[in-house]
Amino acid sequence: MSEAIRRKSLDELDIITARRYGEEDYPHAEWTRLRQESPVHRFEPEGYAPFWAVTRHADIIEVSKQPELYRSAGRFILVPRPPELAAASGDGLTEDPPLRMLVNMDPPEHRDYRRLVSAWFTPRAIARLESRLHEITTEVFDTWARDGDEVECDLVNDIAAIQPLRMITEILGIPREQEDFVMRVTQENFGIEDPELQRDDESTDGRLGFLTEAFAYLDEITSDRRKNPRDDLSTVLACATLDGEPVPTFELFSLYFLIMVAGHDTTRNAISGGVRALVEHPEEFKKLQTNPGLVATAADEIVRWTTPVNHFSRTATEDTELHGARIQKGDSVGLFYASANRDEDVFDDPFAFRIDRQPNPHLGFGIGEHFCLGASLARMDLRIFFEHFAKRVESIEPTGPLELSHASFVGGPKRMPVRIRIRPH
Numbered sequence: 001m002s003e004a005i006r007r008k009s010l011d012e013l014d015i016i017t018a019r020r021y022g023e024e025d026y027p028h029a030e031w032t033r034l035r036q037e038s039p040v041h042r043f044e045p046e047g048y049a050p051f052w053a054v055t056r057h058a059d060i061i062e063v064s065k066q067p068e069l070y071r072s073a074g075r076f077i078l079v080p081r082p083p084e085l086a087a088a089s090g091d092g093l094t095e096d097p098p099l100r101m102l103v104n105m106d107p108p109e110h111r112d113y114r115r116l117v118s119a120w121f122t123p124r125a126i127a128r129l130e131s132r133l134h135e136i137t138t139e140v141f142d143t144w145a146r147d148g149d150e151v152e153c154d155l156v157n158d159i160a161a162i163q164p165l166r167m168i169t170e171i172l173g174i175p176r177e178q179e180d181f182v183m184r185v186t187q188e189n190f191g192i193e194d195p196e197l198q199r200d201d202e203s204t205d206g207r208l209g210f211l212t213e214a215f216a217y218l219d220e221i222t223s224d225r226r227k228n229p230r231d232d233l234s235t236v237l238a239c240a241t242l243d244g245e246p247v248p249t250f251e252l253f254s255l256y257f258l259i260m261v262a263g264h265d266t267t268r269n270a271i272s273g274g275v276r277a278l279v280e281h282p283e284e285f286k287k288l289q290t291n292p293g294l295v296a297t298a299a300d301e302i303v304r305w306t307t308p309v310n311h312f313s314r315t316a317t318e319d320t321e322l323h324g325a326r327i328q329k330g331d332s333v334g335l336f337y338a339s340a341n342r343d344e345d346v347f348d349d350p351f352a353f354r355i356d357r358q359p360n361p362h363l364g365f366g367i368g369e370h371f372c373l374g375a376s377l378a379r380m381d382l383r384i385f386f387e388h389f390a391k392r393v394e395s396i397e398p399t400g401p402l403e404l405s406h407a408s409f410v411g412g413p414k415r416m417p418v419r420i421r422i423r424p425h
């Protein structure tokens with residue numbers, strides 16, 4: 001831990017600004033101090049409504065398993081409050097949320113909505129996509145290089161982004177010509193605090209303008225599927241009912257949007273962060289190349305190591321106590337999954353990247369009521385990507401600086417210039 005971090009008071013630690021994540025990476029040293037000295041610590045950073053940071057594995061489980069006491073509706077992520085709310089306690093997402101989707105719903109409504117789509121994401125349903133995913137992954141590598149080639153590319157946008165994007169759009173039945181559109185609205189959503197990725201503030205609806213565009217597209221595709229049903233998830237969504245009634249449009253499009261964006265950006269970050277980890281740990285890369293059977297444990301270790309979904313937030317519905325901290329009704333409680341995934345009480349040598357780590361009870365997919373709907377799909381995307389990567393890539397080296405997203409919600413590498421040598425046939 002650096003001297004600068006040790007000397008700061010706990011209140012001064014920056015674990016939340018997007019700038020910090022973009023310029024210096026995840027605040028692991030700060031979290032290590034918090035886990036040791038104040039595992040449930042109240043922060044009041046300038047520009048944000050106050051929140052409690054929960055940094056230990058056991059405490060995050062305790063919160064996640066009590067959705068009645070800690071609700072997801074309201075402030076579900078920790079972002080700066082807009083200037084017009086500076087004097088109030090809100091964050092602009094609470095009163096009139098721009099989306100009502102699974103991650104900001106609570107039981108019993110949450111369960112009803114989750115049930116509309118869950119059959120598409122069970123391990124068995126996902127397993128049926130395996131051979132198609134191999135074809136997609138082969139195509140992604142073939143587009144870049146033939147056997148024996150040496151190529152220079154941006155690992156993030158040219159390779160890592162494509163496989164999960166193509167898989168989720170095929171599940172939804174979104175045509176390939178629309179992939180670039182899906183990618184752009186996703187980047188404007190998760191990159192809302194990144195000066196390079198965020199949508200032009202001057203445009204209609206400001207930085208949230210991508211939602212207007214996305215909803216117009218969802219209107220088109222759902223109307224089409226109601227007239228021309230197909231065997232795809234868009235048809236299931238378009239024709240979904242709740243208690244015999246059509247699902248209200250706002251909630252329907254919110255759910256669709258969530259699947260469309262969460263279904264690939266998170267995995268892209270895990271893939272590019274996983275490649276980064278293999279470059280930084282050449283002995284683990286060698287281990288994977290010689291033991292391709294380790295790819296399943298490697299996929300989970302990559303999710304633990306990178307934790308692309310860094311945090312979610314809950315709101316206390318009653319006064320309560322958490323690890324000695326007195327939480328009051330209405331307080332925000334930030335669950336820092338990336339910190340839990342380095343918790344010394346749970347993981348043996350947590351700062352070691354080991355592709356054969358077992359057991360690996362990481363919280364990279366959350367836990368409880370909101371456990372990631374797409375976890376089986378994400379695991380399969382990762383497993384197949386790294387199976388191909390280990391088989392085909394002989395060597396990989398950086399050719400320029402790594403750039404990280406300015407994001408403390410869902411983040412990871414933004415650009416990663418590399419030279420790759422593909423194994424001769």
Ligand code: HEM
Pocket residue numbers: 072102103104114121258259262263264266267270303307308309312337363364365366367369370371372373374375377378
């Ligand atoms: C490595 C990739 C992924 C990671 C790290 C990840 C992580 C997470 C986490 C931490 C949550 C919990 C949210 C909470 O606590 O409130 C979550 C929920 C969710 N994830 Fe993922 N996810 C990934 C991939 C995917 C994919 C491929 C999909 C595709 C459908 C997906 C869809 C969802 C949905 C719909 C939820 C909301 C579930 C609910 O609230 O009931 N995720 N994810």
